[in-house]
Every structure is written in C-alpha cells, then in structure tokens.
Amino acid sequence: MNAGGAPENGQVVIGLNAVIVAIIEEQPKVLIVQHTPETLNAQHETLTDRALPHDDRHEALPFGPFYPLKHRTLESGLRSWVEEQTNHEIGYVEQLYTFGNEGRDPREEAGGPRLVSVSYLALVQDTAPTAIETAIWHDWYRYFPWEDWREDTPALLESDIIPALRQWIETSSDPAQRQDRYERTCITFGLDDTPWNDELVLERYELLYEANLVTEAQDHIPDPVQIDFRGTAMALDHRRILATAIGRLRGKIKYRPVIFELMPPTFTLLQLQKVVEALSGSRLHKQNFRRLIEKKGLVEATGKIKSQTGGRPASQFRFRREVLMEKQALGVRQN
Amino acid sequence: MNAGGAPENGQVVIGLNAVIVAIIEEQPKVLIVQHTPETLNAQHETLTDRALPHDDRHEALPFGPFYPLKHRTLESGLRSWVEEQTNHEIGYVEQLYTFGNEGRDPREEAGGPRLVSVSYLALVQDTAPTAIETAIWHDWYRYFPWEDWREDTPALLESDIIPALRQWIETSSDPAQRQDRYERTCITFGLDDTPWNDELVLERYELLYEANLVTEAQDHIPDPVQIDFRGTAMALDHRRILATAIGRLRGKIKYRPVIFELMPPTFTLLQLQKVVEALSGSRLHKQNFRRLIEKKGLVEATGKIKSQTGGRPASQFRFRREVLMEKQALGVRQN
DNA sequence: TCTATTTATGCTCACTTGAAGCATAAATAA
C-alpha cells in the first residue's frame, strides 16, 4: 500500500529532461553531460526495447528529478535545477513533449515504477562557465551534420545518406511500401526537386532510424569506426528529444521573437542574422533580412556604432522589450 | 516505503485528459461529461488554489487513468479508454500539454500523491452515439462565445467584454501596468485596428481570467444568473485546456492536413470550407478557398456529383490519402 | 412555366510579399 493513487496499477516516477540551448561564438550549442551506463539506467526512456552498447561513450541530455513536495509546478522544478547547474538565468522555457513509453527503466521489470519524462527546451543567454564540470557545450550539428546547410549542401548527404536511403527504398519488396518510403524521403530529405524544409529535423531523424542508418537503431555493438559516422550517437532516445527541440525552435523563431533570448543585450543586424542562420542551418539574403527585421519593429538602434566588423562599421541594435508582451509579435521568418 | 521512485520526495500519479473533437452538422463539438464534486476532487488540476463552487453545474472534459502495467505508452492508454467510451475510432491524437501544478488534488494536503495530467487533443470521425450516457457533444463556442466570428463580430464582445477590459485597463494605478494591459488586450482582442488573430484562444481566455471576467477566476459563489454569461464555465481548469486545444487546432489546420480527420470520406468543397470555418470561427472567401485547395492537390474529384445542395449540384471530392505521408503537406491556410 | 434564389465554378485585377541582385558607402588589410 502506498500514500495515494492506484497502487494496484503500478506506480509512476516523473523526471525532467532539458535541451538547454545557447549561442556561443555564433554556433548553436546544447549542454551535454557524460553519463555512465549506471546513471542512465536509472533515468531515461529508450526508443526501442534494445539496450545501447555500454561503451562509455554516452553523451546525454541533462536530466533532473521532479520533487512534488518541493516544486510547485513542473516548470519551476526544471528551472530550479537547470539554473543551479548552469549558472545561467533561463530566459525562455517551453515544454516539448512527455514520454511515457514502457521499458525504459530496467528496474521496471523487477516491479519498479514506470518512468515518465517531461522534456523541455530552455534558452540561455550565452556563456558563463557551467557549474558542473562534467557538462560541456557541444555544437548541435555534431549530432545532426546533415542539418547544417550554411556552407552549401552537407557533404554527408550526397555521399552517404541519400544513396543509403535510395537503397533502403529499393530493398522493400512491396511496391506500396516502396512508394511510401520514396515519398517520405522526398519530403524530409528534399529528394528530386522537393525543397528542403528546415523544420523536419525529427522526421528526418526518425526516417534514418527506421532505415537503420543511425547507431541508436542498431541492436548490435557497432563498429567503433562507424559510431559517429552519421552524427554522434546519444544515450537512449536523447537524440530524438534533441531533434524535437531543434525542429521546434526552428519553427518558433519564424513567428515568435524568441531569438532575442539568445542574443546579447546589444548586437548588429549581421550578428542577429548569424544567429538565425545558426539555428535554421541555412543562409539568408542579407539585404532582405535587414529589411524584414526593420519592418517588424522588433529592434531599435542604440545610436552607437560597432567598428572592427572587418568592414564598414555597423549600427548597434537592441531588442525592444515591449514586444515581448505581444505574444503574437512576428518572428524572423524569411521563407 | 513503496515499490520504487523517490518516496521521501513524494509520489506522483498520472492522469490523462482528452479534448475529443468532432464536427456534427457543421458545428465544432467537444465531448463533455457531467462531473459531481466528488469525481472531480479525485482527478483534476485547478488553475488556482481556490475551489470552484459546488453547485452541480460541472461540465468537464473526459478524464482517464494511466495504468503503467497495462499501457505501453501514454498515447495508447489514452486511445484505449477514449475508443472504449466513445465508440469512435480516433483518427488523430496530439499531445497538448502536461500539467503538474501543485494543489489540484485536495488529498495532496493530506500527504496524497501529486497529480500530473497529460492532456491530449483527439479528432474523431463524426458521430455514432457515444457509449457513455453521461457524455454529451457540446458546441465548443458554448464555452467561448467570443471566438465565433462566422456571423459578424460576436455581440458579447462589443456589448460586454471590450468595455469590461477597457475598464480593467484603466483601473490599474501603475501607468506601466496600464500600458502592458492595453497592449495585451490589443493583441489578443484586436483592439483599435489590431487584426483579430484566431489562434490566440488561450491568450484571450487567460486575459479574461486575469481580469476576473470569467467565473472560474472568481473566488466567491457567483450569482447564478452570471455563471454562463461569458461562456459556460467548466470544472477546474478544463476551460483552459479546451482553449489550448482550440488554439492548437486552429493553428494546425493551416499547415497540416488534419482537417480530413474530421471529414466524411467524400464531401463537396463547400462542406470542407464549412468545417474549416467552424474550427477557425471565421468566414472565408469561397472562390479563393477552392483555388487554394485545388492548388494544394490535397483532394481529388470522385467524379460523382451531389445534388440537393440547394443550388447547382457540386462535385464530390475525397482526400488523397497519399498526402498524409507528406508530413509537411500544406494545410488550408488562407490568411 | 417563369422567375427569384441559391450554390458552383471560372476568371480577372489590383495589391502585397518575397527572392534576387545592383549600387554605393565606409571601414580594414596589405
């Protein structure tokens, strides 16, 4: 018997996962911790029932507990341990998704509780060093190299992923399934003239997973050389959560001014553009970008001028805090 | 001591809330159950600490338990009890939000577990009668009369809500707060030439809540005459969940073809338009709507023709199932 | 039967938005 709830139907424990994003030197970074198999076992969900190879290479998202007696809300629980661990004030928090899949916690089989994880996206203001030594800021394209189109088409796509996907399409014996695979590949990976859609990060990852092209999907210990071949693998389903976060953020910046949560107090328009490009993984037309930003009225010139830009000095801008109120205030959509 | 988890930090129970939507006779409907105070106490979260008046008028969203030992995933748990209770196959399910606020379950104070509710939006295919006699399909504008702009501007807005909000703005003594209130009211309620944004359902409800203009926000037993004045009140924070669902759905139909989950297998373009209008609460330009739909290639003519339309017979269409795969396939955005 | 009314459907037009590029200004680097 326990304190409350439906004991005969099993118990539940809640955990909080955070994708903590910052822009450091114009690159998109996520806070990553190194987990040992033991710490992982206690905490996370898997995308499948298969266990990951225990080879000590577990890069994982930070994970925190939810203490019902201490935290008034899920979000305040998240904020408290994230701010504690990162020394950053969190500007923006958004709930991503709640995972309740069976079979993530091995202790479940021994009658342990079901682990339900609520995942969050958090944006922090740049880069005071973190309090935890085990945590590192990693470029998020480390995990999704095919998502970075800032310098031309990612090489890995042409040389490896697209051919592998085409082969996966062809290996199906059922014509309807081939058709289905082909269409989904078109949409997500922009095959055959379909335009690339930067928001489909999760859909692309899931397609690769289904096609057995990422390490997490393999049920054998992978060849060490292969492990990081198509992006660095992560513990359990953390790469999936990260993909959710990136896709959500890419969509969000197009219609909400969340971008400023990642900016320093004052910046030039090119700096702003670089951050948008870092997140969306694509290049933007400079003149049109500034026209857009100025039209929206999201920023105002400080009157100051920044030299050492490598060229003509640029006006500095600041974000107009007022528009934060305007919940629907437009973002920086450019296409 | 209990079976697992962090007992010293309190326990947690998970519940599942569903906003089940169907279109019945071209009106947007949600499945509503009548709750007694007792059934409510055991289950839901409140927006504040204040209790609702116990006057037997509790219209509530269907609620179901999550059994970790029975349900592989949260979603399958939801599907199983919803399909059981409604006799409908659910075409589409989307997780909305997870609420973990303190103070919803009165038993918490007596050492009971924290109640965490995961809420879902479910779309069902029309209208076989439901299995539960206590459940009724209600027009969703019953709860948000100000959201229905299909026949001109809602009368309640001009006559009551806008004046009340203006007064609320003025009653603030702090000028900055007045400014803030004014701007938020402009954005959400389209004051002073700001255009009405159909997706801000939740933001509008929360503004009314903050301004003490909805029954749920009042901490006294309301005048019976007043209860349904600004839309029918719901139990606890269910009206808030419903607002989340409506806003999410209104946004979704603009870029994903979820609308077809609500349509019969075959339909005319006007029928499709009426459904979009019912959801978005606005009128659309007929010729432009059909141009849009035909351009997207989401539908195909069946070749058949429907008479008794009250005018010239119309071609019947069906949804092209193929495009369901195309996750990014465009929806029916018209503005 | 004739006519008003209703719905279906094709098409035009003005206007807005978006993508791309030209051109000039004002710094730094060599």
Next chain:
DNA sequence: TTATTTATGCTTCAAGTGAGCATAAATAGA
C-alpha cells in the same frame, strides 16, 4: 593606395493573396 570586407539603400520580377465580376445549373415559389 588599393583590394577586400561589411553596411545599407533601392529596384525589379515573380508569386501569392484578397476581392469581386460573371456565368452555369440546380431548387423554391408565384
């Protein structure tokens, strides 16, 4: 000095959107 880099203003062409005109084909009613 000159090439290079960045900043910034402006134009042009194409595509998309909103609004309305016009015609077709049914029903409802006198």
